[in-house]
Amino acid sequence: MKWGMVIDLQKCTGCGECAAACKLENNVAIVEPRESEMGRTMLWMDMLTIYEGEYPRLRVRQIPRPCMHCDHPPCTKVCPVRATYMNEEGIVAQIYPQCIGCRYCMAACPYTVKSFNWYKPSFPPGMDRATNPDVSVRPVGVVEKCTFCIHRLQMAKEQAKFEARDLREGDFQPACADSCPTGAIVFGDLENRDHQVNHLAHSPRAEKLLEDLGTEPKVIYLKEVD
Amino acid sequence: MNKKTIEALQVLSISLIWVLFTGIAVWIVSLLRESLRLHDAPDASVGISIIAIPVFFTLASILTYVFIGLRKGRKEESEP
Amino acid sequence: MEHASARPHPDAALLNPIENPGRTYYYIVVGLLVIILYTGFVYFRQLWYGLGVTGMAQPVTWGFYIINFVFFIGISHAGTLISAILRLSKAEWRRPITRMAEVITAIVLAIGGLHPIIDLGRPDRISHLFFNGRLQSPLLWDVASITAYFTASTIYLYIPLIPDIAILRDRGVKPRWLYEFLSWGWQGTERQHKVLDRAMNILMVMVIPIAVSVHTIISYIFAMTVQPGWHSTIFGPYFVVGAIFSGIAAILVLMIVFRKVFHLEGYLKHIHFNYLSILLLIMSLIWFYFTFSEYLTGFYGHEPNEMRVFWYKFAGDFAPYFWAMIVCNFALPVAILCNSKTRTIPGILIASISVIIGMWMERLIIVVPSLANPRLPYPTGIYIPSHTEWMLFLGGISVFILGYMIFARFFPVISIWEIEEGRHESAKIVAERITSYMPDPEPSATGE
Numbered sequence: 001m002k003w004g005m006v007i008d009l010q011k012c013t014g015c016g017e018c019a020a021a022c023k024l025e026n027n028v029a030i031v032e033p034r035e036s037e038m039g040r041t042m043l044w045m046d047m048l049t050i051y052e053g054e055y056p057r058l059r060v061r062q063i064p065r066p067c068m069h070c071d072h073p074p075c076t077k078v079c080p081v082r083a084t085y086m087n088e089e090g091i092v093a094q095i096y097p098q099c100i101g102c103r104y105c106m107a108a109c110p111y112t113v114k115s116f117n118w119y120k121p122s123f124p125p126g127m128d129r130a131t132n133p134d135v136s137v138r139p140v141g142v143v144e145k146c147t148f149c150i151h152r153l154q155m156a157k158e159q160a161k162f163e164a165r166d167l168r169e170g171d172f173q174p175a176c177a178d179s180c181p182t183g184a185i186v187f188g189d190l191e192n193r194d195h196q197v198n199h200l201a202h203s204p205r206a207e208k209l210l211e212d213l214g215t216e217p218k219v220i221y222l223k224e225v226d
Numbered sequence: 227m228n229k230k231t232i233e234a235l236q237v238l239s240i241s242l243i244w245v246l247f248t249g250i251a252v253w254i255v256s257l258l259r260e261s262l263r264l265h266d267a268p269d270a271s272v273g274i275s276i277i278a279i280p281v282f283f284t285l286a287s288i289l290t291y292v293f294i295g296l297r298k299g300r301k302e303e304s305e306p
Numbered sequence: 307m308e309h310a311s312a313r314p315h316p317d318a319a320l321l322n323p324i325e326n327p328g329r330t331y332y333y334i335v336v337g338l339l340v341i342i343l344y345t346g347f348v349y350f351r352q353l354w355y356g357l358g359v360t361g362m363a364q365p366v367t368w369g370f371y372i373i374n375f376v377f378f379i380g381i382s383h384a385g386t387l388i389s390a391i392l393r394l395s396k397a398e399w400r401r402p403i404t405r406m407a408e409v410i411t412a413i414v415l416a417i418g419g420l421h422p423i424i425d426l427g428r429p430d431r432i433s434h435l436f437f438n439g440r441l442q443s444p445l446l447w448d449v450a451s452i453t454a455y456f457t458a459s460t461i462y463l464y465i466p467l468i469p470d471i472a473i474l475r476d477r478g479v480k481p482r483w484l485y486e487f488l489s490w491g492w493q494g495t496e497r498q499h500k501v502l503d504r505a506m507n508i509l510m511v512m513v514i515p516i517a518v519s520v521h522t523i524i525s526y527i528f529a530m531t532v533q534p535g536w537h538s539t540i541f542g543p544y545f546v547v548g549a550i551f552s553g554i555a556a557i558l559v560l561m562i563v564f565r566k567v568f569h570l571e572g573y574l575k576h577i578h579f580n581y582l583s584i585l586l587l588i589m590s591l592i593w594f595y596f597t598f599s600e601y602l603t604g605f606y607g608h609e610p611n612e613m614r615v616f617w618y619k620f621a622g623d624f625a626p627y628f629w630a631m632i633v634c635n636f637a638l639p640v641a642i643l644c645n646s647k648t649r650t651i652p653g654i655l656i657a658s659i660s661v662i663i664g665m666w667m668e669r670l671i672i673v674v675p676s677l678a679n680p681r682l683p684y685p686t687g688i689y690i691p692s693h694t695e696w697m698l699f700l701g702g703i704s705v706f707i708l709g710y711m712i713f714a715r716f717f718p719v720i721s722i723w724e725i726e727e728g729r730h731e732s733a734k735i736v737a738e739r740i741t742s743y744m745p746d747p748e749p750s751a752t753g754e
Contacts, residue, residue, distance in 0.1 A: 035358070038361075038363045039363035039364050039365070039366070039685070040358070040363045040364060041364075046684075048682060048683060048684070049683060050683060051683070065682070074531060074532055077266075077267075077442060077443070077530075078442075078443050078444060078445070078530065078531065079440065079443055080435060080439055080440060080443040080445040080446050081431075081434040081435060081438050081439060081440065082264070082438055082440050083434075098431075098434060098438065099427075099428065099431075100426050100427070100428050100429075100431045100432065100434055100435070101357070101426050101427020101428040101431075102422065102425065102426055102427070102445060103367040103368065103425075103427070104443070104445060104527070106364070106365075106367040107367055107368055107531060107533070107677060108530075108531040108532075108533070110532055110533065110680075110681050111681070111682055112364070112365050112680040112681075112682060112684060115364065116357070116364070116367060116427065117356065117427070118356055118357050118358035118362075118363070119355060119356045119358035120356060139428075140356040140427070141356050141357060141426075141427025141428040142427060142428060143427075209682065210681055210682075213532055215532075229486075232483060232486050232487050235487055236487060236490065247457075250453065253436055253439075254441075254450065257439050257440065257441045257446070258441065260438070260439070260440065260441075261440060261441050261442060264440070266440060266442040267441070267442040270441065270442065271441035271442065274441055274447060274450060275441075278450045278451075278454060281454050281458075281512070281516065282454065282457070284508075284512065285454075285457055285458055285461055285512075288461065288465075288505050288508055288509060289461055289465075291501070291504075291505060292465055292468075292490070292501055292502065292505045293490060295497070295498070295500075295501030295502075295505075296468070296490045296491055296492055296498050296501060296502075297490070297491055298497070299493075299495050299496075299497035299498035299500075299501060300491050300493055300495065300498070301493050301495055
């Protein structure tokens with residue numbers, strides 16, 4: 001089993017719904033505007049601004065960028081305390097109570113997907129009482145990032161066990177895939193031939209970010225064709 | 227402070243250095259076992275341990291050698 | 307014994323700072339303590355609120371603390387490495403220099419080694435390194451090598467200090483129990499000298515590879531990632547060269563300061579400065595050669611991500627620092643030290659200070675630009691260090707000065723017994739050695 005995600009840029013409108021859903025689902029702190037200006041915005045799912053072409057024919061577009069969950073993650077190798085590791089299902093997970101906050105993984109990540117809790121996580125008034133109870137709010141001084149909504153996987157597994165059946169394709173979907181209004185984000189098991197992602201990953205349109213680094217990302221983009 | 231206390235303190239400090247270096251060696255070995263268990267770069271880990279542990283013990287041995295050597299090399303007690 | 311210190315000692319100038327420290331000494335100590343206390347408060351504030359009080363952000367997640375870590379550990383190479391090389395190569399002029407150099411190492415290493423801990427978001431979890439550490443991470447290689455270097459250089463400082471401690475003990479300097487405790491019963495017998503020499507010989511040989519490994523491994527923290535500007539094979543030797551370079555500059559500055567403050571003109575003569583500054587000049591040229599080949603390969607390869615970092619340094623936000631570094635590390639010291647007219651003590655002081663500043667900027671230029679230019683198109687962040695970070699930098703320097711002052715208060719900064727040994731024996735030893743270099747008087751014809 002190898003969880004993976006396919007993002008179809010043909011369908012993606014760049015609306016940012018996935019980023020918002022992710023933020024709410026995972027209790028990602030909402031930092032103050034002043035902090036945000038310093039570059040301390042916390043986003044597990046970020047919107048990358050891509051410029052294509054030169055001025056007269058310039059195209060600007062926004063593409064979603066979760067953690068790539070590399071098969072050869074540069075971040076897990078450098079962690080001195082095993083606060084980040086790749087589990088058997090291919091998810092690059094974070095262990096928050098283990099992290100010592102050295103930020104080496106952030107420096108080593110070529111995709112720059114990790115965020116750090118510079119202060120104690122804060123939420124606007126009212127929102128602090130509406131955090132998702134399934135996800136722990138991180139303490140100050142640790143690194144965090146997209147986990148493919150691993151808590152949803154645990155719940156789906158328990159549900160399947162309770163119903164005495166195997167996990168089905170639709171059982172486990174991260175918040176971004178769930179929320180996407182155009183169905184551009186597809187999630188599933190890359191090794192399972194019945195899953196949609198398996199087919200999409202082999203599409204001729206499939207490409208990975210910074211593929212030449214050999215990190216083997218498990219997030220696959222389907223490029224646009226005009 | 228009399229001579230006896232100072233001598234006892236000297237022996238104590240040398241023993242503490244051995245305790246410290248043994249502690250470091252135990253720590254490195256435990257890290258090695260962890261890396262073998264988790265299968266992350268066991269070769270590199272073994273390499274580091276092979277170099278690091280003897281280095282620490284050599285340092286401690288040199289100190290002990292000097293300590294013992296200086297005591298043995300003292301003149302015969304001439305003054306009471 | 308009570309009136310022993312009244313006896314004139316041939317090296318009274320070296321014992322004077324220990325026996326009569328004077329009042330200014332205490333004023334300076336108090337001043338430094340005030341700075342250190344305030345630094346402690348600033349650090350406590352960081353512990354309390356989190357690393358948010360620094361200027362670090364995303365993507366520049368490493369700032370002053372890591373820069374200063376690399377910088378301080380670099381300075382620490384001054385000592386032990388240089389003193390070991392000079393001892394090993396039997397350079398007779400080393401005698402008044404080695405001790406000062408070794409003390410730098412021990413103190414600076416302790417300060418530098420603390421910096422990664424200051425940098426941690428959760429220093430309370432430091433025990434995880436011991437119970438759940440993973441040798442796979444270059445950070446743990448660092449923990450191991452810095453520990454080894456620290457212990458090795460402390461022992462290497464201590465062992466040649468024993469005879470001097472015995473001199474102080476015999477002169478009845480207070481606190482007597484300290485000297486009694488540390489002198490390990492040294493009486494200067496032949497056998498004791500033999501033991502000491504043998505131990506020093508082993509240590510000298512051991513300390514050099516350890517010192518080289520330390521800065522190599524620090525460079526590995528950067529080189530082991532795949533980030534542009536960091537992932538380079540030259541980094542190991544480049545860091546080591548930079549470390550020795552900044553180390554020599556630090557020794558020179560300290561030598562000049564001690565010469566002035568303790569009136570050691572009789573011991574630290576112009577020739578010592580001349581020799582060391584020529585070494586500094588050579589290191590400056592080697593440093594430039596390494597810098598040149600590092601950037602030329604990057605530039606010629608023209609890999610886009612590499613080039614963004616390259617232009618960021620050469621013509622972008624970091625250009626002022628980059629060119630200042632070239633001036634401080636290469637242009638200025640070479641200009642001053644090449645000419646024997648300007649290779650005077652004030653000239654050497656200017657060159658050394660400029661090298662120290664330049665090497666600090668080199669660390670800044672290595673750490674920040676690579677982080678500030680991530681591969682993916684993010685809005686690039688700028689890094690402006692906060693008051694907290696400046697204060698901890700200043701605090702680190704104050705701890706160094708204080709540490710050195712405390713050492714100089716209790717122990718001689720110039721090795722008395724080695725100077726004495728030099729007075730009695732070096733001329734003979736050197737003469738013998740030179741004779742041994744000479745070709746034999748006549749090709750022996752005895753065998754035939």
